[in-house]
Amino acid sequence: MTSKKNYMVQMLNYFLLDLASPSNLLWFWNFGFMLGISMVMQVLSGFLLSLYYNDSVNYAFYSVTYLMVEVENGYEFRFIHSSGASLLFFLIFIHIGRGIWYKSYYMMEVWESGVVIFLLLMMVSFLGYVLPWGQMSFWAATVITNLLYVIPYVGGSVLEWVWGGFSVGAPTLSRFFILHYIFPFVILVLSLVHLIFLHINGSSNSLGVSSMNDKVEFHWFYLLKDLVSFLILMLFFSLLLLLLPFMFMDSENFLFVDIMKTPEHIKPEWYFSFAYCISRSVPNKLGGVIGLVMSIVILMFLPLITKNYYKFNDLLSTYVVVFHFVVFFMLTWLGGCVVEWPYSSLGGLMSVLYFILFFF
Known part of the structure; x- marks a missing residue:
C-alpha cells in the first residue's frame, strides 16, 4: 500500500x-x-x-x-x-x-x-x-x-x-x-x-x-x-x-x-536513401527539396488522405500496401546507386509511385 x-x-x-x-x-x-x-x-x-x-x-x-x-x-x-x-x-x-x-x-x-x-x-x-x-x-x-x-x-x-x-x-x-x-x-x-x-x-x-x-x-x-x-x-x-x-x-x-x-x-546513410533518391530524381532543385521533405511529412497527412475507412485490410488494400513496401525498398537501394541510367530513370518512377500509393 x-x-x-x-x-x-x-x-x-x-x-x-x-x-x-x-x-x-x-x-x-x-x-x-x-x-x-x-x-x-x-x-x-x-x-x-x-x-x-x-x-x-x-x-x-x-x-x-x-x-x-x-x-x-x-x-x-x-x-x-x-x-x-x-x-x-x-x-x-x-x-x-x-x-x-x-x-x-x-x-x-x-x-x-x-x-x-x-x-x-x-x-x-x-x-x-x-x-x-x-x-x-x-x-x-x-x-x-x-x-x-x-x-x-x-x-x-x-x-x-x-x-x-x-x-x-x-x-x-x-x-x-x-x-x-x-x-x-x-x-x-x-x-x-x-x-x-x-x-x-x-x-x-x-x-x-x-x-x-x-x-x-x-x-x-x-x-x-x-x-x-x-x-x-x-x-x-x-x-x-x-x-x-x-x-x-x-x-x-x-x-x-x-x-x-x-x-x-x-551518398547518405542507408536510412536516408529513400528520401535522397526522391530528391535527386527531380531535375529542379526546389522541387527536389520539396520531394525530400514531403517523403516524410506525407505520413502526417495519411489519416486525412486515405480513402479506406475500414481498420482492416481487404484483398486489394493488402496488395497495395505490400507494393508500397516494395517501392520503399527499391528507393532505399536506388539511393545508394550512382546517378546514371537506368538507376536515375528507375528512381524517378519509384518516386512517383511512392507518393501515388499513399492515396489508395
Whole structure:
C-alpha cells in the first residue's frame, strides 16, 4: 500500500504493470518496446562518446581515432553507437510499416507524435553523421545544408546562419555537436508524450476492432514477450558488432577532410536513401527539396488522405500496401546507386509511385 501512495511508483505501475492491453496483439507490436530501449542505449553510448570528442575541425577526426585506438573498449562504444543508429531506424521502419499495414494512423495523436519523433530522429542522425569529420561527413554536410538555399527570399541568410560563415567549417561542426547532444533528450520527452497518448487512447490491434471487453494486464503477459524479443534482437546485434562492425560505415569517412577533393560518389546513410533518391530524381532543385521533405511529412497527412475507412485490410488494400513496401525498398537501394541510367530513370518512377500509393 505504501508504494501506491508514491506518485512516481503509481505512474510506473500504470505504464508497465497494470496497463490493460488488447489480448490479440501480434509480435509486430513488440517493436515499440524495442525502440524505446534502443533509444536509451543510443543516448547512453552517445554520452560516453561525448566525453572524448573534440568539436574542433583540427581535432574532431583525430579524437575519434584516439577513442578507437587508445581508449580502453572505446571502439566498442563507437560501434554500438554508429551501428545502433542503423538498428534504431530498422526498428522505426518496421514500426511505421506496421502502423500503415494495420491502419494505426487513425489514432491521430499517437500517429502524429510518432511522425514528429521520426523527423527529429532523422535530423539528429544527420547531425551525428557529420561529427566524425571525415571526407563523407564534410561533403554530405555541404550537399545537404546547401538545400536550404532554395528557401525563397531568406534561403541564403538561413544557410549562412547554419554554417556560421560562408561555408561548412568550425562553427558548423560546433553547432551540429551541440544540437546532436541536446535533441536526443527532447526526443525522449516526446517519446513519453507518445506513450501517454497511446495509453489514453488504447492500443490498436491486428483485427481493427474494439477490444474493450477483452484485455489483459501488460505485466507479465506482454512485458515478458517484449523482453524475449529484445534479447533475441540484441543477440543478432551483438553478432553484427563482432563480425561486421564496419558494415554501416563509408570507407571515405576514414579519410581526413580534404576540401579540394570531392568523393566520387556522395551518398547518405542507408536510412536516408529513400528520401535522397526522391530528391535527386527531380531535375529542379526546389522541387527536389520539396520531394525530400514531403517523403516524410506525407505520413502526417495519411489519416486525412486515405480513402479506406475500414481498420482492416481487404484483398486489394493488402496488395497495395505490400507494393508500397516494395517501392520503399527499391528507393532505399536506388539511393545508394550512382546517378546514371537506368538507376536515375528507375528512381524517378519509384518516386512517383511512392507518393501515388499513399492515396489508395
